[in-house]
Amino acid sequence: MSDFQMTVLGSGSAVPTSEHNPTSQIVLYKGKQFMIDCGEGTQMRMIRFKQKYRNLDHIFVSHLHGDHYYGLIGIINSLHLMRREKPLKLFAPKSLEKVLRLQLDVSNTRLNYSLQFYALEDYNDKPLFSDHELVIECFPLKHSIPVWGFLFREKEGGRRIDKTFIEQFNPDIEDIKSVVQGGGFITPKGEVLAHEIITLPAKPPRSYAFCSDTAYQTMTAEYVKGVDLLYHESTFDQSGKHLAEKTLHSTAAQAARVAMEAGAKKLLIGHYSARYNELELLVEEAREVFAESYLSIEGETYMID
Amino acid sequence: MSDFQMTVLGSGSAVPTSEHNPTSQIVLYKGKQFMIDCGEGTQMRMIRFKQKYRNLDHIFVSHLHGDHYYGLIGIINSLHLMRREKPLKLFAPKSLEKVLRLQLDVSNTRLNYSLQFYALEDYNDKPLFSDHELVIECFPLKHSIPVWGFLFREKEGGRRIDKTFIEQFNPDIEDIKSVVQGGGFITPKGEVLAHEIITLPAKPPRSYAFCSDTAYQTMTAEYVKGVDLLYHESTFDQSGKHLAEKTLHSTAAQAARVAMEAGAKKLLIGHYSARYNELELLVEEAREVFAESYLSIEGETYMID
Numbered sequence: 006m007s008d009f010q011m012t013v014l015g016s017g018s019a020v021p022t023s024e025h026n027p028t029s030q031i032v033l034y035k036g037k038q039f040m041i042d043c044g045e046g047t048q049m050r051m052i053r054f055k056q057k058y059r060n061l062d063h064i065f066v067s068h069l070h071g072d073h074y075y076g077l078i079g080i081i082n083s084l085h086l087m088r089r090e091k092p093l094k095l096f097a098p099k100s101l102e103k104v105l106r107l108q109l110d111v112s113n114t115r116l117n118y119s120l121q122f123y124a125l126e127d128y129n130d131k132p133l134f135s136d137h138e139l140v141i142e143c144f145p146l147k148h149s150i151p152v153w154g155f156l157f158r159e160k161e162g163g164r165r166i167d168k169t170f171i172e173q174f175n176p177d178i179e180d181i182k183s184v185v186q187g188g189g190f191i192t193p194k195g196e197v198l199a200h201e202i203i204t205l206p207a208k209p210p211r212s213y214a215f216c217s218d219t220a221y222q223t224m225t226a227e228y229v230k231g232v233d234l235l236y237h238e239s240t241f242d243q244s245g246k247h248l249a250e251k252t253l254h255s256t257a258a259q260a261a262r263v264a265m266e267a268g269a270k271k272l273l274i275g276h277y278s279a280r281y282n283e284l285e286l287l288v289e290e291a292r293e294v295f296a297e298s299y300l301s302i303e304g305e306t307y308m309i310d
Numbered sequence: 311m312s313d314f315q316m317t318v319l320g321s322g323s324a325v326p327t328s329e330h331n332p333t334s335q336i337v338l339y340k341g342k343q344f345m346i347d348c349g350e351g352t353q354m355r356m357i358r359f360k361q362k363y364r365n366l367d368h369i370f371v372s373h374l375h376g377d378h379y380y381g382l383i384g385i386i387n388s389l390h391l392m393r394r395e396k397p398l399k400l401f402a403p404k405s406l407e408k409v410l411r412l413q414l415d416v417s418n419t420r421l422n423y424s425l426q427f428y429a430l431e432d433y434n435d436k437p438l439f440s441d442h443e444l445v446i447e448c449f450p451l452k453h454s455i456p457v458w459g460f461l462f463r464e465k466e467g468g469r470r471i472d473k474t475f476i477e478q479f480n481p482d483i484e485d486i487k488s489v490v491q492g493g494g495f496i497t498p499k500g501e502v503l504a505h506e507i508i509t510l511p512a513k514p515p516r517s518y519a520f521c522s523d524t525a526y527q528t529m530t531a532e533y534v535k536g537v538d539l540l541y542h543e544s545t546f547d548q549s550g551k552h553l554a555e556k557t558l559h560s561t562a563a564q565a566a567r568v569a570m571e572a573g574a575k576k577l578l579i580g581h582y583s584a585r586y587n588e589l590e591l592l593v594e595e596a597r598e599v600f601a602e603s604y605l606s607i608e609g610e611t612y613m614i615d
Contacts, residue, residue: 020391021384023357045384046351052328069416071387075380079350082376083325100416107412111374111405113455150418 007308008035009159009211011234014050016275016301018240019072021045026303027072028217028276030236031056032157034139040064041155041215047076048083054304058084063134065143066097066125067217068152074101078108085116092119096133096143098151099124125153138162144228146219148253154219156229157309159210163187170203213309214269217276220249221259226266234309235269236301238276242290245278257287261294275301312613313340314464314516316539319355320347321580321606323545324377331355331608332377333522333581335541336366337462339444345369346460346520352381353388359609363389368439370448371402371430372522373457379406383413390421397424401438401448403456404429430458443467449533451524453558459524461534462614464515468492475508518614519574522581525554526564531571539614540574541606543581547595550583562592566599580606 011032017025027044031051038061040047051058058080066074074097084093095101102122109116123133125143134141138160143153166184170176180190190198214229217238229235240254249256255263257274264272272295277284284300291298301307316337322330332349343366345352356363363385371379379402389398400406407427414421428438430448439446443465448458471489475481485495495503519534522543534540545559554561560568562579569577577600582589589605596603606612 020388021354021357026354045381046354049326049331049351052326071383071413071417075384075387076350078376079326079380082380086325098416104409104412104416107409108376111403111409112376 007310009033009213009309010306011213011236011309012054012056012306013273013275013301013303014047014054014056015042015044016277016303017044017072018276018278019070020279021072022279024282025277025279026050027075028067029076030215031061032213034157036060037062037139039134039141039157042067042073042217043075043077043080044072045075045079048080050303051080058087058089061093062091063094063096063141065133065141065155066095066101067146067154067215068148068150069098069101070150070218073218077101078105081105081109081116081120082112082114084118085114089118092121094121094123096123096125096128098153099126126151144225146216146225147222148218148220152218154214154216154225154228156212156214156232158212158232161210162207164200164204164207167203167205170198211309216263218254220253221255221262223266225263229263229267229269231268233270234273234307235264235267235271236273236275237263239274239287239291240276240278242281242287245280248278257290257298258294261291261298264291264295264298269295270297272298273301273307274298312615314338314518314614315611316518316541316614317359317361317611318578318580318606318608319352319359319361320349321582321608322349322377323581323583324375325584326350326377327584329587330582330584332380333372334381335520336361337518339462341365342367342444344439344446344462347372347378347522348380348382348385349377350380350384353385355608356385363392363394366398367396368399368401368446370438370446370460371400371406372451372459372520373453373455374403374406375455375523378523382406383410386410386414386421386425387417387419389423390419394423397426399426399428401428401430401433403458404431431456449530451521451530452527453523453525457523459519459521459530459533461517461519461537463517463537466515467512469505469509469512472508472510475503516614521568523559525558526560526567528571530568534568534572534574536573538575539578539612540569540572540576541578541580542568544579544592544596545581545583547586547592550585562595562603563599566596566603569596569600569603574600575602577603578606578612579603 014029015026028042029047030041032039146152214232237260239257239260319334320331333347334352335346337344451457519537542565544562544565
């Protein structure tokens with residue numbers, strides 16, 4: 006368990022198989038849940054992998070190929086039947102709103118809660134989400150229809166109070182507040198301890214990036230520079246390079262190249278074509294380019310540390 | 311195995327559970343497949359229960375609540391990716407066409423095959439399907455939005471040639487044709503055997519009816535009179551009668567009452583509310599009214615004989 010992690014609900018591509026559901030992931034950051042993409046059957050996967058909706062207030066949809074959103078209306082409807090009351094924010098390509106509103110219309114459904122729609126087209130230069138510790142941004146990928154990647158990054162934190170200071174001087178709450186705000190501390194003996202003495206440097210901010218579906222493009226590495234964990238689609242292996250080119254998807258080697266160029270710490274590949282029964286050749290191909298490459302596996306949770 | 315059977319792909323209701331997928335069934339009649347309803351995840355169920363699409367040319371959607379159609383666009387899209395070429399006939403409430411066309415539009419998908427749409431509203435007094443041996447009709451049920459049931463019935467066949475006649479006289483092909491067309495037979499010894507002597511009565515035509523979602527209504531028994539197998543929803547047990555009334559669903563006892571009034575041979579109940587972990591109380595309630603009541607179980611195939 007980490008306070009920043011990602012759980013894979015589906016890692017297959019357009020045609021589901023007995024092994025793989027289409028794309029969906031849950032990012033958990035300090036108790037907040039964020040869903041990325043929502044292929045058909047995602048709500049069944051939520052049940053199977055014991056995920057709850059209680060802290061899910063944001064859903065991000067990368068693009069309008071069905072394997073990335075056909076499960077969304079089912080979740081929207083189930084949340085209604087489960088009597089959700091708090092708003093749900095949905096960030097997706099503009100046209101999705103029409104589809105969802107029409108689906109609710111034809112079934113004569115008036116949701117108990119507010120479904121708040123935000124068009125990704127409007128977020129080229131501003132974050133999708135920002136609070137005191139986390140920012141979520143989108144960036145353009147390269148596919149047959151408009152598609153966006155998502156970057157979750159922690160904000161730069163302040164210096165952290167050193168535990169040994171607490172243990173040694175047992176400061177009261179007012180003293181702690183003052184240190185948090187950048188102050189020092191005067192010991193009972195009158196000794197002045199500077200802020201830098203009783204605090205540790207800020208933890209380096211952590212980050213996660215999601216890139217699917219996309220052909221290789223040099224810009225992707227710029228968008229996800231230095232990311233701790235990078236998910237990048239690799240629909241094909243090298244032998245399917247012509248298909249990757251034709252369908253604007255990536256090979257495992259190309260996904261690894263993005264990870265390398267970005268200086269990512271770790272790469273997860275996914276969006277496997279239904280043609281692969283064994284996925285080892287994909288991850289082996291990636292590792293030849295970028296050693297820290299791994300398969301994304303449905304039901305597994307990956308720490309961002 | 312029978313040449314007329316029904317396989318249950320999903321028997322849950324609106325909110326999926328770890329046990330149940332939403333409604334979908336496959337009717338198989340002499341090699342032809344017909345799908346009834348198509349809740350989310352139906353294509354995964356098709357894979358799991360080893361159903362193929364090769365002989366599936368007709369899909370019937372009873373109504374536009376999502377648990378009866380959210381899986382349809384996924385199948386339409388997968389058939390496209392699997393390079394289907396032959397047309398697919400879809401019989402559904404009129405508004406579904408708009409939803410599907412919009413979903414194909416936003417993903418910029420032009421199907422390889424022809425998706426032929428037929429509005430159920432236009433079939434009040436003519437069959438949805440009819441060939442030399444099978445007729446499929448729809449009839450109105452009673453729910454919060456327009457909903458149709460479906461009746462599959464064999465046409466009255468002719469008398470059948472008696473096997474013992476074949477064994478005894480080894481007639482040639484012309485003789486057999488003549489008997490099939492109603493003629494008699496002259497034995498080598500010149501004896502005249504009348505048509506009725508060398509044939510057996512026609513087999514009684516078999517039939518299957520699907521009724522979901524619906525409140526109890528007296529007309530349903532009229533529509534499905536004498537059916538061999540009746541599927542009738544029973545979302546609730548008696549203790550949920552007020553909910554059944556409010557939501558225009560049926561209790562198990564009401565489903566059984568329809569079976570009894572219709573003189574059905576056998577009843578399958580389904581569309582179980584997510585509240586039931588154990589379904590036995592539902593089928594026991596039904597059996598108090600109609601002894602030949604059974605649970606519909608996902609993955610099971612029911613013969614219509």
